[in-house]
Amino acid sequence: MEQIINEIKKYIPEEEIALNEPMKKHTTFRVGGDAEIFVSPSAKEVKKIIEVCNELEVPYHVVGNGSNLLVSDQGLNGVVISVRKNAEYIKLNGDVIIAGAGSSLAKVANFAAKEGLGGLEFAAGIPGTIGGAIVMNAGAFGGEIKDVLVSAKVCTKEGKILEIEAQDLELSYRHSCVLEKEYIVLEATFKLKEADKEEIFAAMDDYKRRRISSQPLNFPSAGSTFKRPKDNFAGKLIEDSGLKGYKIGGAQVSEKHCGFVVNSNAATATDVYELINYVISVVKTKYDVTLEPEVKMMGEF
Template identity: 45%
Template sequence: MTILTNIKEKLQELKLNFTENASLKKYNTWKLSGNAEFLVHIHSIKELSSLYTYILANDVPYFIIGKGSNILVPDEGIKGIVIRLGKEFESININENFVKAGAAASFIVLCLNVAKQGLSGLEFGAGIPGSVGGAVTMNAGAHKSDVSKVLKEIKVLDETGQVRTLSNKELNFSYRKSVIQEEKWIVLEATFELTTANKEEIVKITNDNKEYRLKTQPLKEASCGSVFKNPLPEYSGNLIEKLGLKGHRIGNAQISEKHGNFIVNLGDASSNDVISLIKLAQEKVQEQYGVQLNPEVQFLTTTGKKG
């Protein structure tokens, strides 16, 4: 009996909601079309815990996706299990200046909701697509702020299958990085500590931030947002633009004409088209400016691990 037959039997035995050979195209904002051998939709912590215990005990390749707005899916697809948290993880509860949000809640919806309640701290995030779990994992940020500035604590399912609370400090945040990217933790919920302020002002800042994005980013095209981290004080987009690479196309992937740090999918781009553009930008920037561009986007490998 092959390992994959075993996985399928186990998923059936656990009565999980799964699809075999599922296209991930609608689960990543770049619209890259690799398949997941098994895509499992999780509806409760109990389901997640039993699945995760099985995965870890048997060393089954796996990957957890949020809204797929910062991942590069390989055309060859992903072996093993891709986990996606369902609607049951989308709750948002506001209690005075503390906000608890489920890991699958939309980060944009969260930021807009708290702004309307006169709570300040998440104005930066109103244009950042993705889930709360993804935002915490990536320490998502913009407009000189990020998740680490307002996060109090998170609940995770840890490597022993237990639910655990971790404080902001334990997540070791830095620029677009948290320790979650290396640990075997699945974020279940996040609590943010915000401050009360003038509602009209908060809503105005939030809307201004959104408008700035519309002007500067190719939001009508499929992308993963910024491909590279900024090698501060330099900005990756500026370095790429200065080299005249905006608009450069390989296959159906193109360095955006609007923003040098975005690669857009013009149609059915392959992951190889995208990777070729990433390498080209890295080589040219290194050659011309002696600066190394490090990807912000998380690469998935065929074994489900990050590459």
């Protein structure tokens, strides 16, 4: 352990390395055990961390803002690479925006709006990073990352830096090939369209209002817990199954929107995990529909 810490210290400032860091501080569910080593590299420093982990055969995990993440109560062994606070930048070139993977998606959308560039309105209110948004092909209100992404700069698991065209990222509903290929997203290039600023901001305000009125934003969660099943809605199936408000420990099916599992009172990751599985089994029995979690699990369950 000391060896890897000493190696990492050669490449990133000591204050960006934390030991036994509680992952509940880094997930919007506010659950999860400790990360053995938690590092916050810049986009350029990620490559070095990967090389060190490979050389010393230490496992690593990549996290953004943790807004689609359920981390095990047992925590995470090895190195957690937080691509967030030190990988945040936004550059503008005409109607093209280049953003560091750690930039907040909502901030990039806001920046675009101020420049009179439309296409990212849907992102208002999605609390992820640019990296997490590409991994998930984040979307809402009829828009998604796939519509505006030109390419992404990634670091491969071998530590190679590649620029990958959007069409090669296999972007589809809440999916990309980033996790399968074990890429780490470092930067994204978006092409947007000139549009009327007032109209862009009006659309974003409308989306934000619709979120506030329909989503349980007063409780920690990871947004929609399940993917939308074909020709159906997860929230409706769960509500019709009689599970509105159903609780396991501190985890609860939201009373406001049944598609959200929320941390209603000091939940553990196990509570959330068990509730997700319970909901899946009840909906399967009642409607013969298999719900698939949208939330990514990390660590042992």
